[in-house]
Amino acid sequence: MNYTIAHESRIGGRQINQDRVAWLATDDAVLMVVADGMGGHLQGEVAAQIAIDTVAERFRKEANARLADPGRFLAASLHQAHETIVRYAAACRIPPHAAPRTTCIACVVQDGQAIWAHAGDSRLYLIHGHTQGPARVAHTRDHSIVQRMVDEGSLSHAEAASHPLRNRVFSCLGGDETPHIEVSRTVPLQEGDLIALCTDGAWSPLGEKLVTDLGRAPLDTSVPHLLDAAEHAAGPGADNLTLIAMRWEAPVAVAKSSPDSSFCDTFIGEAPLSEMEIERAIAEIRRRQPPNSNGAPS
Numbered sequence: 001m002n003y004t005i006a007h008e009s010r011i012g013g014r015q016i017n018q019d020r021v022a023w024l025a026t027d028d029a030v031l032m033v034v035a036d037g038m039g040g041h042l043q044g045e046v047a048a049q050i051a052i053d054t055v056a057e058r059f060r061k062e063a064n065a066r067l068a069d070p071g072r073f074l075a076a077s078l079h080q081a082h083e084t085i086v087r088y089a090a091a092c093r094i095p096p097h098a099a100p101r102t103t104c105i106a107c108v109v110q111d112g113q114a115i116w117a118h119a120g121d122s123r124l125y126l127i128h129g130h131t132q133g134p135a136r137v138a139h140t141r142d143h144s145i146v147q148r149m150v151d152e153g154s155l156s157h158a159e160a161a162s163h164p165l166r167n168r169v170f171s172c173l174g175g176d177e178t179p180h181i182e183v184s185r186t187v188p189l190q191e192g193d194l195i196a197l198c199t200d201g202a203w204s205p206l207g208e209k210l211v212t213d214l215g216r217a218p219l220d221t222s223v224p225h226l227l228d229a230a231e232h233a234a235g236p237g238a239d240n241l242t243l244i245a246m247r248w249e250a251p252v253a254v255a256k257s258s259p260d261s262s263f264c265d266t267f268i269g270e271a272p273l274s275e276m277e278i279e280r281a282i283a284e285i286r287r288r289q290p291p292n293s294n295g296a297p298s
Contacts, residue, residue: 007244047100074117201239
């Protein structure tokens with residue numbers, strides 16, 4: 001496989017960054033995953049970290065060079081992440097209404113095809129064919145109240161952008177309701193196609209700029225520039241912002257960026273994360289919380 005990947009996550013105007021991002025790769029498969037801890041609930045960043053760790057660990061276990069069934073892997077991984085977050089909340093005696101929750105979007109690229117799954121309003125954009133002419137763009141449908149209103153025809157896209165309920169989602173990982181996890185069809189990739197996964201703190205202020213500007217420069221330049229633009233547009237109250245993007249090239253030679261080790265150590269040859277290692281990561285997140293944040297009882 002021949003591809004490049006770049007990503008960045010920023011705190012914005014918040015006290016803590018509840019976004020998480022990671023990518024992992026074998027010779028035949030790539031996983032990208034983004035999670036956005038929900039700020040209205042205790043320890044949203046813990047929920048996001050659990051989601052990232054759970055999906056990454058399962059990829060390490062199942063992707064022996066390649067995944068047998070990427071769609072089934074994505075659905076099972078997100079459901080497992082949900083159940084792990086629920087168990088964590090129960091162990092910490094966090095009441096259901098305040099339990100940690102996170103949105104999540106994950107994508108697998110294998111055999112020159114992409115497939116993804118999501119819960120919530122973190123998005124995936126597929127920018128297809130932009131090197132041959134006008135790009136064809138698709139993005140995931142948000143699992144949100146305002147998206148339902150748009151689908152029903154009671155709200156326009158312009159009205160949705162500023163609606164007071166625009167951040168209310170009806171599907172997420174964690175909490176006392178089974179999430180709606182939507183798995184895409186498999187999409188063949190062409191040379192130069194771009195895939196972007198991002199939290200609402202990135203896509204909401206950018207609008208069409210994300211689509212028009214992502215491919216104008218190498219990804220390690222365009223990704224931070226887009227987050228600069230999103231922060232500027234959102235102002236002092238900017239949400240956490242996270243963006244990871246892949247440029248797919250013709251499969252001639254391998255040319256891939258190095259995965260980031262700040263969220264997980266990445267290549268498949270390493271041992272999967274143990275339950276103890278996940279608990280240590282969660283404990284470290286809790287130690288880094290600001291003194292005035294609301295921790296869960298132990």
